[in-house]
Amino acid sequence: MTHLVTESPCNFQKTGRAVLKIVREGLQQLDQYINKDFAHACKIIYHCRGKVVVMGIGKSGHIGKKIASTFASTGTPSFFVHPAEANHGDLGMVCTNDIVIAISNSGETLEILTLIPVLKRRNIVLICITSRPGSTMACAAKIHICVKVPQEACSLGLAPTSSTTAALVMGDALAIALLNARGFTQEDFALSHPGGALGHKLLLRVEDIMHTGNDIPQIQPEASLGQALLHMTSKKMGVIVICSIEGLIKGIFTDGDLRRILNLNMNINVRNLRIDSVMTQFGICMQPRTLVADAVNVMKSKNVTCVMISRNDKLLGLVHIRDILRANIT
Known part of the structure; x- marks a missing residue:
């Protein structure tokens, strides 16, 4: 089947750049709305003893879902409720200590307006994000956050574009302001993302992947180089740890050390x-709770393929670069 290719009357690149320009200009207008209302909203959410329930319908609903998700992953318990479903039973998800954030460009979304009397009767704090300070929702809210933009990027002025981006960015601003206020850490973030690559990277510690016990190639200081090489070869890690009988680390010997010795003297008696007498004293040691991601950085900076895991100079384990690759941490 043949498809005829015809020239489009539209300059796609020019239109795309025009859209970006309009959206950028719209976002620049948001600075004026990071004001006392924004700060008041942050304080109320910060002290909330329940959850933040985000509502919106249509495009505002899609933005609301993302904002709720960002809140939840950055230390502010939150979830999204569709206003239409809330009108038919799902409002029961909202509890007394919760806060409702309602998003609507016009501030006149009927499905949300019908919920407001019930929310007020239950003394639930309502924060509204709209582009119209004089709208019904804005006037009914305890706090109104304005996200007015000069124009939509849509050439018809109809499809929500700049306005939804503005609402999304304002939601991000709220979430990150709260993240900073809570002292939210990388580890806190990882606990909300245990299944993803990022969470895996931020949670996995060297003690989780290290070789222990008989799997560690180790030998006592008085052993010969020949004995050490045989033991090192049997473990197939290219390294052997030299420890006292009590397990205290004395040094480390690698296949790279062997090559350097042989380059200096091919006639050594192993x-x-x-x-x-030929080991590297002590070597690079880490605590068992060290993040694997941090271990990777050290190994790269020191140009080594193996690190020892210890506590009070006592050998606990050994981590090889292959173990890190298997854990998919790079």
Whole structure:
């Protein structure tokens, strides 16, 4: 089947750049709305003993879902409720200590307006995000956050474009202001994202992947280089840890060390030469709770393929670069 290719009357690149320009200009207008109302909303949400319930319909609903999701992943318990479903039973999800954030460009969304009397009767704090300070929703809210933009990026002035972007950015501003106020950490963030690559990277510690016990290639200081090489080869890690009989780390020896020794003297007697005379003293050690991501950075900066895991100079485990690759942390 043949498809005829015809020239489009539209300059797609020019239109795309025009859209970006309009949206950028709209976002620049938001600075004036990061004001005392914004700060008041942050304080109320910060002290909320319940959850933040976000509502919106149509495009505002899609934005509301994203805002609720961002809140939830940055330390502010939150979920989205569709206003139409709330009018038919789902309002029961909203509890006395909760806060409702309602999003509507016009501020006149009927499905939300019908909920307001019930919310007020239950003394539930209502924060509205609209582009019209004089709208019914804005006037009914305890706090109104304005997100007015000069124009939509849609050439017809109809499809929500700049306005929805403005609402989304304002939601992000609220979420990140609260994140900072709570002292939210990387580990806190990871606890909300345990299944993703980011959470895996922020949660996995060297103690979770290290070799322990008989899996660690180790030998005592008085052993010969030959004995150390045999043991090192059997473990297939290219390294051996030298420890006292009590398990205290004395040093480390790698296949790279062996190559350097042989380059200096090809006639060494591996049976008579003690391992502690050619080992690298102590070596690179880490605490068991060290993040694997941090271990990767150290290994890259030190140009090593293996690190020892210890506590009070006592060997607990060994982590090789292959273990990190298997854990998909790079």
